[in-house]
Amino acid sequence: MSTTSSRKGFEFGPFRLFPAERLLERDGKPVPIGSRAFDLLTAMAERAGEVVSKSELFARGWPGMIVEESGLRFHVSALRKALEEGKDGARYIANVPGRGYCLVVPATAFGAEVQRPPAAARSDSAIATVSRGLPLGREDTVPDLMCRLGRDRLVTVSGPAGIGKTTVAFAVAAAERDRGAREVRIVDLAGGQDPALVGAAVAASIGISARSEDPTNEILGFLADRPVLLVLDNCEHVLTSVAPLAERLYLEAPSVQVLVTSREPLRVLGEHVVELPPLPVPPRDGRVTADVLLAYPATKLFLDRAAAVGFREEVTDEAAATIAALCRKLDGIALAIELVASRVGMLGLAETAALVDTRLRLLWQGRRTAPPRHQTLAAALDWSHALLSENERRTLRKLSVFAGTFSLSAALAVAGADMEETDAAAALDSLVSRSLVAVRRDDGAMRYRLLDTTRAYAAQKLEASGEAASTARRHAAAVLAILTEERAGTSPEDRAARRARERALLGDVQTALRWSFADLANRDLSIALAAHACSLFIALSLLHECRQWSSAALALAGADELDDRTALALQAALGHALTFIDGNDDAARDALERALLIAEGLADREEQFRLLGRLHMFHRRADEVSRLLPIAVRMQEIGTALGDPAGMAAAHTMLGVSFHLAGDQGAARLHLETALGMAEFERVTPGHFAFHRNPIIALARTLWLQGCPDKAVEAARPLASDDASADVVTRCIGLIWGADVFRWTGDWATFQALAERLDTLAVRHSLRPYQAVALGMRGEALIRSGQARAGTEFLRSALKVLQAHRYELYMAGFGSALAEGLALLGRAEEAIAFVGTVLKATLTRGSGLHLAELYRIRAGLHAALGDAPRAQADFRTAIATARAQGAVGWELRAATGLARLCGHAAALQDALSLFEEGFETSDLGEATEELARLRARTT
Incomplete structure (x- = not known):
């Protein structure tokens, strides 16, 4: 017999809402509520489970009126009070920041047309708990599952505790119920611990009496030709009974669809497993607003x-x-x-x-209304843990020492201490099937990991077991074995793949180091770990960590106690890290030179080559240019002796950089283009940095100096793109030297953008000297835009930091810019004195790159003070210096200045004749205009 209702409305929790009568009842008793609050509640009840925007609520509660948002908040607050939200944990209305409000409990519509079906045909009451609309992040999953059920008929939704398997299954059930094409039955098996009672629970759900101990045949007889969706929820603990029942339903009841939720698959005929993925999260490398x-x-x-x-x-x-x-x-x-x-x-x-x-x-x-197993994360994991064998429990707790992903061999090395390797492998496989260990394939290899919550739970179990210390030691030993294998590997590979593997290993390396250094009994293991880990830290640009652990390892044992290989690795790493973090101080140079002596004693040419490259960088940063060429020549000799194409290409690059900074641009271009043509420079090893990897960094500037502005810009474009796959040092140098080309060609917008990018990168990696360079670049841009006072202050601050770090490489360039800024402020005499100081230091160090430009700038300062003879002398010195260096770009600037001062066009015409491109750039534009003006004056 059916019952009907003559009143229409919505029912949620203990409340019934009658829109036509503007009445809200709780357990049959009227609830006082304001008119606008009633309208807001009605709007949310009509779309329960969905966010109703603030604009829609304004239109509903205040049609045709303009209202402050505080008015909406006031009435929502009154509505919550009327509903007694918060009492006994009750929750009805959620505020979704920036969007609106949502009724978060199911609201069932009722009315004259709604009839209750007879009890025998009624859907399971559990469906009533499903909110209208699809669960967050599962908008595609629910329709996909419905499609799979229509095709495959037996589908298991699998995944770890708390991922939302039941929520998704109930949403599928609700959607199927709304379609009305088949009956829906839900069997919640979470409460039954006895597998023998599964049949009885299913029989009760479909509305039949179980007359036998195993009612499977009765269930099949009843469902054989009925279009039914049977949801078997929470099956992992009763799989021995659920699996055969589900298989027989698949084989003998073709009209029945079976949807199973379980933390592990049934493994039966006809089963199709759907692994429920985690809810999507914002990516780690994106900007989150x-x-x-x-x-x-x-x-x-x-x-x-x-x-x-x-x-x-x-x-x-x-x-x-x-x-x-x-x-x-x-x-x-x-x-x-x-x-x-x-x-x-x-x-x-x-x-x-x-x-x-x-x-x-x-x-x-x-939530108090949640099932007990979902009341806490520990309860959810206890549910899974109770189903494990002793071997599986032991394996799970030991795997908690891994901070990130791990390989099968690493897992067996850590977890297989007190069991056979085959037993440990079987336990790991079982943990994967039970969704307690996640697995993915990277470059053909299987990688495993524990979800963060599972790891925390298992770590508690490990500590309680008394096995934490022994497991940590095995983990540290396993990490050392991986690092040793990584360092020994020489086969070329994709740079991105190598970087991804290094990042995946990082967490475990840090964990192993922290544990081993906390206990002096692990001294040998600690030192070996640090020695091998430093290569990883350098490759990932973690220079602070490299300094921390290399210095800690050296302090733990005197140099005489270390074998040569370990001492070499630690000294080389420390010297490299100190160079970039603490500046070019004596400690950095001493560490690198000690490492080089050890490498020479071992006759290890590869290590000598790497260390010479780092010493080249040290002296380059100190602007000790006279020391660079001998180092580069020695690198070429070693590269040739090794017969290593990558080393020979890198040596040519170092030679090119040395000549470029010394002021021989013809020789520089020859070596840089030779390296570029060899192509082997692209082969990356942990010891190759910056110019080793990319001769274009120096070639772009050389091309501009040699009078090829267009080619220079083309070469600099990739540097401006800031390749994220390169190490941070290479990226910073590429941005700085690439920016020079855009500065020299007059593209100040790109120059400023590169300065900002450099600053961001330097701040992120705590590289103070590169932050100072970025500050100096911003100062140059400010001077160029007419803000000379602010620009000179920026440059003074940058120069102060660079001098403190003995990072002298950019002093001449920034000194030139500071002098121009001082001149704009009317302080030409101070600027002349400053340029003279910079010139003296430049000549002392053998640095020729900016020499012609410094003479030109001083000439302009003399001209501004009316001292034409000195100005003319400096202009001519600048032209002669630039011509001797093959620096056509500097020569053109000096010749333009001389033409403006004296009206002599010959030198300017000679310089312009050397160019075949770049006529749209600012320098060539100014020179062409000046030459035309002089010619017009003589005709």
Whole structure:
């Protein structure tokens, strides 16, 4: 018999809403509510589970009126009070920051047309708990599952605890119910621990009485020709009974669709497994803003749950970055995100983020209405842990020492201490099937990892077992073995693939180092780890970590106690790190020279080559140009003796850089183009940096100096793109030297953009000298734009830092710019004195690159003071110096200045005749105009 209702409305929780009567009842009793609050509630009830925008709510509550947002908040607050939100954990309305409000409980429509079906045909009441609309981040998953069920009929949704398997299954059930094409039955098996009772639970759900101990035949007889969707929820602990039943339903009941949720597959005939992925999170390398959070389901869910518990803070970009990092740390697991977000209202975002790294998050309580296994993260994991064998439990807790992904061999090395290797491998395979260990394929190799929450849970179990110290030692030994293997590898490979593997290893290297150095009993292991890890730190541009661990290892044992190989690795790494972090001080040079002596004693030419490259960089940064050519020649000799094409290409590059900085641009171009033509420079090894990898860095500037501006710009474009696959040192130098070309050709917009990019990169990696270079570049741009006072201050600050770090390479270039800024401020005499100081230092160090330009600038300063003889002398010295160096670019500038001073066109005409391109650049434009003016004056 059916029952009907003559009144229409919506029912949610204990409330019934009658829009036509403008009445809200709770358990049959009227609830006083204001008129506008009633309209707002009605709008949200009509679209329960969806966000109703603020503009829609304004239109509904205040049609035709302009209202402040505070008015909307006031009435929503009154509405929450009327609904007694918060009492006994009740929650009805969520604020979605930046969007609107949402009724977050299911609202069922009722009315005259709605009839209740007889009990025998009624869908399972569990479906009533499903919100209208699709779950966050599963908009494609639900339709896909419905399509799969229609085709395959037996589908298992698998995944780790809390990822949302039940939510998705219930959404599929609700969608199928709404379609009306088949009956829907849901069997929640979470509460039954006895596999023998599975049949009885299924029989009760479909509405038949189980007359036998195993009612499978009765279930099949009843469902044989019925179009039914049977949802078997939470099956992992009763698989021995669910699996045969599901298989028989697939084989003998062709009208039945079976949807299973389980943390591991059934492994039966006909089963199609769908691994439910985590909710998408903002990428680690992208810029996260408040708007971006709403585009990703994980962060959107976090905001929704946080708002529901009273989080009202403004979501700034800083807060957005914190929320994104939290959701990444929680691996996009819906339950973990909900539980952590539930603490934000009470603790605040910053405190919650700090506590997430502690064990407290495993115990944070969720919704009281949630199943017991979902009340806390620990309870969710206890549910899975209880189903494991002893070998599986032992393996899981030992795997918690891995910070990132790990290989099968590493897993067996750590977990196989007290069991057979085959048993450990079998346990790992079982943990994968139970969704406790994630697995992915990288470059054909299987990589494993524990989700962050699972790792924290397993780490507790490891500590309680008393096996933590022995497991940590095995982990450190395994990491050392991997590092040793990595260092020994010589086969060329894709740079991006190598970098990805290095980053994946980083967390475990850091973990192993921290553990081993905390216990002096592990001295030998600690030193060996540090020696091998430093190559990884350098490759990943983690120079502070390189300095920390190399110096710690050297302090742990005197130099006499170390074998030569270990001492070589540590001294070389320390010298390299100190060069970029603490400046070109004596400690950096001493470490590099000690390492070189050891390499010579070992007759290790490859290490000698690498160390000579680092010493070349040290002296280059100190602008000790006279020392560069002998080092480069020695590198060429070693490269030739080794017969290593990559080394020979790198040696040519070092020779080219040496000649370029000394002022011989013809020789520089010859060597740089030779290196570029060899192509082997692209072969990357951990010891190759900057110019070793890319001779174009120096070639671009050389081309401009030789009178090829267009070719120079073409070569500099890739440097401006800032290749993220290169190490940070190479990227910084590429940006600086590439910017020179754009400065010299007059493209100040690109120059400024490169300065900003350099500053960002230097700040991110705490490279203070490169920050100073970026500051100096910004000072140059300010002077060029007419802001001479601010520009000179920037340049003075930059020069002060560079001098403190003994980073003299850019002193001449910035000194030239500072002198021009002082002249614009009317301080020409001070500028002349300053240029004289810079010239003296430049000549002393043998640096010829900026020599002609310094003479030209001083000439212009003399001319500004009316001292034509000195000005003319400096202009002519600049022209002669530039011509001797093959620096046509400098010669043209000096010849233009001389023509303006004296009216002599011959030198200017000679310089212009050397150019075949670049006539759109600023220098050639000015020179051409000046020559035309002089010719017009003589006719």
